Amino acid sequence: MISRVIEWMDERFGIVSIHRRILRRPMPEDISYGYCLGGMAFTFFLILAVTGMMLSLYYVPSETEAYRSVQKITEEVPLGWLVRSMHKWSASLFIIFILLHTLRVFIAKAYRKPRELNWMVGVFVLVLAMGSGFTGYLLPWDQRAYWATEVGTSMAGTVPFIGEYLLHLVRGGPEVNGNTLVRFYSLHMLYIPLSISAGLWMHFHMVRRQGVSKRL
Numbered sequence: 001m002i003s004r005v006i007e008w009m010d011e012r013f014g015i016v017s018i019h020r021r022i023l024r025r026p027m028p029e030d031i032s033y034g035y036c037l038g039g040m041a042f043t044f045f046l047i048l049a050v051t052g053m054m055l056s057l058y059y060v061p062s063e064t065e066a067y068r069s070v071q072k073i074t075e076e077v078p079l080g081w082l083v084r085s086m087h088k089w090s091a092s093l094f095i096i097f098i099l100l101h102t103l104r105v106f107i108a109k110a111y112r113k114p115r116e117l118n119w120m121v122g123v124f125v126l127v128l129a130m131g132s133g134f135t136g137y138l139l140p141w142d143q144r145a146y147w148a149t150e151v152g153t154s155m156a157g158t159v160p161f162i163g164e165y166l167l168h169l170v171r172g173g174p175e176v177n178g179n180t181l182v183r184f185y186s187l188h189m190l191y192i193p194l195s196i197s198a199g200l201w202m203h204f205h206m207v208r209r210q211g212v213s214k215r216l
Contacts, residue, residue, distance in 0.1 A: 034104045035212065041097035042200065044090045049193065051087035059139070061185035063178030066141035091133055098126050110213035118206040125199040128192055135188040141181060149184075150176050 058077055060069040073080040102122060105111055111119035138149045153176065157167040172179030 031212075037097050037101035037104055041094055041101055044094040044097060045196065045200070047086060047090040048094060051083050051090065052189065052193075054083050055087060056189060059185075061139070061182050063141070063181060066139065066181060070140045091136060095126075095129050095133060098122075098129055102126060105213075108213060114210055115206070115213065118203060118210070121199050121202050121206070125196055125203065128196045128199065132188060132192045132196070135184040135192065138176075138181060138184045139188065146176060149180065153180075 055073060058069055058073050058080070060066060070084075073084055075081070105119065105122065134149075134152060138145045153167065153170045156170050157163040159166055168174060170180075170183075171177075172183045
């Protein structure tokens with residue numbers, strides 16, 4: 001039945017036929033489950049995007065309302081606890097599978113010419129994923145999140161010459177407060193996901209252009 005629905009939509013919208021060349025690509029004959037690690041990371045990114053949009057309907061990025069809104073999501077919103085749990089675990093699994101994918105590429109030496117740029121883009125996406133996890137950790141606005149952010153952002157202040165400037169840039173001021181919460185929420189919901197999406201598009205485009213590495 002699902003196939004019939006997809007065929008019905010494709011006859012009228014043409015999304016599958018137009019993108020068939022992009023969706024289909026040659027794969028090595030001796031492919032293993034290790035080649036699925038990147039796809040799993042992308043799957044968890046999609047789950048993060050969907051659950052994140054659902055959570056944003058109820059979350060209030062305010063110094064006085066953030067913690068209360070998280071409690072409301074968990075205890076009052078129907079299936080809110082499930083959506084929040086899916087978002088939390090998908091965030092951890094997203095980073096884990098990117099790390100495993102990066103390790104597989106490194107062991108297979110698939111970072112060599114002509115895939116150097118693809119390797120750099122992948123590392124950039126990994127850094128962004130960790131940044132997304134760090135900014136998202138503050139959003140519950142509880143004691144653990146506050147002090148973890150206090151310690152984490154204070155590291156920026158240790159950078160020679162520009163440490164104080166970086167500290168104010170990251171926190172939105174000299175201390176972790178409501179400005180920091182809004183800034184982290186903006187980064188977590190908008191800037192970092194858009195940057196990751198751009199990086200993934202570049203990554204997939206180069207994989208399509210260069211093919212899947214056969215080095216083991």
